[in-house]
Amino acid sequence: MGTDTVRAAADDETAALRREQRGWYVYDWACSVYSTSVLTVFLGPYLTSVAERAADGDGWVHPLGVPVRAGSFFAYSVSLSVIVAVVLMPLAGSVADRSGRKKPLLAAAAYTGAAATTGMFFLDGDRYLLGGALLIVANAAQSVAMMLYNSYLPQIAPPQERDAVSSRGWAFGYAAGSLVLVADLVLYSAHGSFGLSESAAVRVCLASAGLWWGAFTLVPLSRLRDRGARVPHAAAPGPRGLAATFRDMRRHPLTLAFLLAYLVYNDGIQTVISQASVYGSEALGLGQSTLIVAVLLVQVLAVAGALAMGRLARVYGARRTILGSLVAWTVTLAAGYFLPAGAPVFFFVLAAGIGLVLGGSQALSRSLFSHLVPPGKEAEYFAAYELSDRGMSWLGPLLFGLTYQLTGSYRSAIVSLVAFFVLGFVLLARVPVRRAIGEAGNPVPEKI
Numbered sequence: 001m002g003t004d005t006v007r008a009a010a011d012d013e014t015a016a017l018r019r020e021q022r023g024w025y026v027y028d029w030a031c032s033v034y035s036t037s038v039l040t041v042f043l044g045p046y047l048t049s050v051a052e053r054a055a056d057g058d059g060w061v062h063p064l065g066v067p068v069r070a071g072s073f074f075a076y077s078v079s080l081s082v083i084v085a086v087v088l089m090p091l092a093g094s095v096a097d098r099s100g101r102k103k104p105l106l107a108a109a110a111y112t113g114a115a116a117t118t119g120m121f122f123l124d125g126d127r128y129l130l131g132g133a134l135l136i137v138a139n140a141a142q143s144v145a146m147m148l149y150n151s152y153l154p155q156i157a158p159p160q161e162r163d164a165v166s167s168r169g170w171a172f173g174y175a176a177g178s179l180v181l182v183a184d185l186v187l188y189s190a191h192g193s194f195g196l197s198e199s200a201a202v203r204v205c206l207a208s209a210g211l212w213w214g215a216f217t218l219v220p221l222s223r224l225r226d227r228g229a230r231v232p233h234a235a236a237p238g239p240r241g242l243a244a245t246f247r248d249m250r251r252h253p254l255t256l257a258f259l260l261a262y263l264v265y266n267d268g269i270q271t272v273i274s275q276a277s278v279y280g281s282e283a284l285g286l287g288q289s290t291l292i293v294a295v296l297l298v299q300v301l302a303v304a305g306a307l308a309m310g311r312l313a314r315v316y317g318a319r320r321t322i323l324g325s326l327v328a329w330t331v332t333l334a335a336g337y338f339l340p341a342g343a344p345v346f347f348f349v350l351a352a353g354i355g356l357v358l359g360g361s362q363a364l365s366r367s368l369f370s371h372l373v374p375p376g377k378e379a380e381y382f383a384a385y386e387l388s389d390r391g392m393s394w395l396g397p398l399l400f401g402l403t404y405q406l407t408g409s410y411r412s413a414i415v416s417l418v419a420f421f422v423l424g425f426v427l428l429a430r431v432p433v434r435r436a437i438g439e440a441g442n443p444v445p446e447k448i
Contacts, residue, residue, distance in 0.1 A: 017157070017158075019223055020152075022223065024165075025168055026172065027106075028169045028176070029175070029176040029216055030212065030215075030217045031113070031145065031146070033177055033181075033212050034117055034142055034209050036299060037209045038138070038209050041184070042205050043131075043135065043206060046123070047073065047074045047123070047135065050128045051073040051128040052070040053126045054070070054126035063129055070128075073128060073132060077132040077136055078135065082140075082143075085143035085144065085386075086387060088144050089144055089147050089386055089387060090383045092105050092144050093148075093381075096148060102151065103226050106145055106221070109142075110141070111217065112137065113137070114211070114214035116134045116141065116210070117206065117213060118207045121204070123206070138210075148382075150366055150382045150385065151378035151379040152224060152378075153378075156224070160447075162370055163310055163363075163364055163367045164311075164313075165367070166363045166364065166367035167306045167313075167360065167367075168306075170306040170359045170363035170366075171302075176216075180212060181299065187204060188201045188205060248377070248380075254372070254435060255369075257427070259369070259385065260427055261428040261431060262385075264423050264427060265326055266424075267395050267396040268419075269329070269358070269362070271396025271397055271417055271420070272329075272333070272417060273354075276350075276351075276414075277291045278410070279336070279414045280294065280347055282410050283341065283414070284340075284347060285341050286347055290344045290347065295351075297348055297351045297352060298351050298354055298355040298358065302355045302356075302358045305355055306359030306360050306362075309321055309363070310364070312324075313447070314447060317448045318447075319448060322361060322428065323429060325357045325360055325364075326361075326424055326428070327421075328356075330421045331353075332350065333418050334415060335353070336350050336414055337412075368433065369385055371437045371440070371442055371448065372436050372440050375441055395420075396417060399417065
């Protein structure tokens with residue numbers, strides 16, 4: 001085969017990878033509006049109000065005969081969705097690796113989640129059971145789809161490009177979340193001008209997130225390629241398969257060491273995201289409109305932060321850049337302790353600091369883990385990664401709640417989360433990632 005023919009084949013393969021990468025970015029663009037508009041902003045308060053309308057005189061609802069306070073129904077539904085996801089993710093991961101056909105599974109998970117989210121349009125009156133069921137289906141489906149989506153990263157990006165590709169994916173997601181949230185807030189704030197009640201406006205915002213998710217998912221499904229199974233004896237489906245995956249990880253202790261570090265500092269990140277609004281409203285006395293603007297600010301700056309940290313990783317390596325972001329998280333939380341009450345400007349500065357490190361921390365963690373996955377076991381290992389993300393993100397809220405209970409201070413509660421970033425920094429700094437990548441059977445990038 002001549003040199004020109006070899007060069008042409010290489011150019012064709014590069015072009016095919018670029019096409020896949022662009023399609024891959026669009027899935028983050030498609031599904032992130034669910035996390036932003038549905039979970040973060042609208043569904044919690046709305047589903048709680050629906051449950052309260054269905055409650056008895058003492059404020060209790062009785063799903064399947066179980067007494068539950070109406071105000072706790074949303075939180076319990078989210079928790080149940082995590083349990084369902086924990087069961088489904090290893091099943092889907094092992095099937096994907098054994099068959100080599102991730103795309104049909106991604107399509108099934110994405111469109112199940114999109115359909116459930118679109119169905120939230122019918123969540124009116126006192127239909128709290130419908131809302132809980134749709135939330136459980138949508139949240140679990142989104143977890144499975146994200147696991148499959150993440151597992152494509154080692155296949156569509158060579159090692160030296162992975163940090164940049166992962167960062168662009170996160171940036172696309174935050175950009176979409178910002179765009180749709182702005183449109184939703186316009187519709188919600190001026191719902192009367194559109195001839196809608198407040199309830200109808202919320203239901204339109206919820207359903208439109210599902211339609212957005214489903215429509216843009218067509219792009220990655222048209223561009224991503226299945227490559228067939230590369231490991232003939234991947235883990236069996238189900239809980240036994242998950243146990244087999246963790247047993248296999250024991251042969252890669254440095255991969256497990258990174259996963260432990262990620263579990264710790266990511267729990268801190270997730271807790272800051274979920275509790276920042278509580279801190280703003282209870283400790284600083286800020287109103288709902290201020291908090292929503294802060295959420296938007298985080299979304300917008302997370303786009304710039306993800307791209308900027310992707311560029312930093314090209315110079316300093318992903319591990320050093322993540323370590324630097326953990327220092328930034330620590331400084332931001334420490335500064336948050338001293339914020340004056342009733343001063344939105346300072347809270348916006350805190351939100352800006354969170355936004356600048358949020359996207360990059362998550363994007364580079366994903367790309368760094370992708371180097372530590374043995375070839376052919378991407379979906380199985382990313383199932384474990386997602387389980388670490390979603391299944392263990394209760395320690396931070398527990399520490400936050402216990403600190404508040406013991407001290408009566410939300411300021412003490414928020415600064416207690418520094419422990420997750422300090423311990424995560426120490427654990428990550430002790431992982432020799434170059435050796436870990438080599439032991440996983442992957443080429444070691446020049447900068448890592």
